[in-house]
Amino acid sequence: MAITDVPAVSSLPLDLVELRHKRRESALTQLVAAAEAAGIVRDGDVLLASLLRAQRIGSTAVGRGLAVPHARSFAVNRPAMLLGRSARGVDWGAEDGVPVQIVALVLSPAATPVGMHAGRVAGALHELRLQRTRQRLLDVDAAGAVALLRGGGA
Amino acid sequence: MNSTQALLELHDLDQLLELARDPECRTRLGRLGFTFTGIPVLERERTKLVAAVDQRWVTTYERSLARYGRGINVVRERVCQGCFVTLPTSANPPVGESGIHLCESCGRLLYWR
């Protein structure tokens, strides 16, 4: 069945990152580096330190292989979402112990109101809540994954 | 970690704590699987960060945070986004450098880059 009803995860500009590492810290490092290379972020060191610290809030892994780390920071130039995927999974320390295969990094500039930023995070969580959506994102090629996230059916 | 980096990280942490303490955000994200059990851990982290920031800035930062809900403000097109006063040319940071400045008009800390 062609999944054509995958809604746009985000109206934000987004990038797809193939995660190469098993460790959460390495995965976040890779995502931040990609964001910096894309001009979304400057002061990558500050952002990375903030993201790593933020993991101690509880967990940004919500279970079933999904994690949504996020930040509102001066290190962020413009709102964006980066999607990392990993077929073998990243050890994220999720409560259910399931390795994370999809990571949506949600970034907002410092001046973003708290409710607006929370809305972006909630939007990513909501749109990626279905197993079939996440599986589809793992199965398609990079261009297809981006198309899926933008709301086209790949 | 230098003092500017510590201050920027402190800002990010306070932004996160604001979200974690906001009842509406908590409920909304909690329903989608987020947990916020680590607030006390982050509060201890905050104390460590504060100690790493230049003490001249800490007082101004904390006062702004308490008064305006934001410890550092943004400068856009030379205008302080806290009080909307245009900053004098003499306040310009050196070309290519970013840094923390004080708005002479409202006393807020500004991150100018």
Ligand SMILES: [Zn+2]
């Ligand atoms: Zn001002």
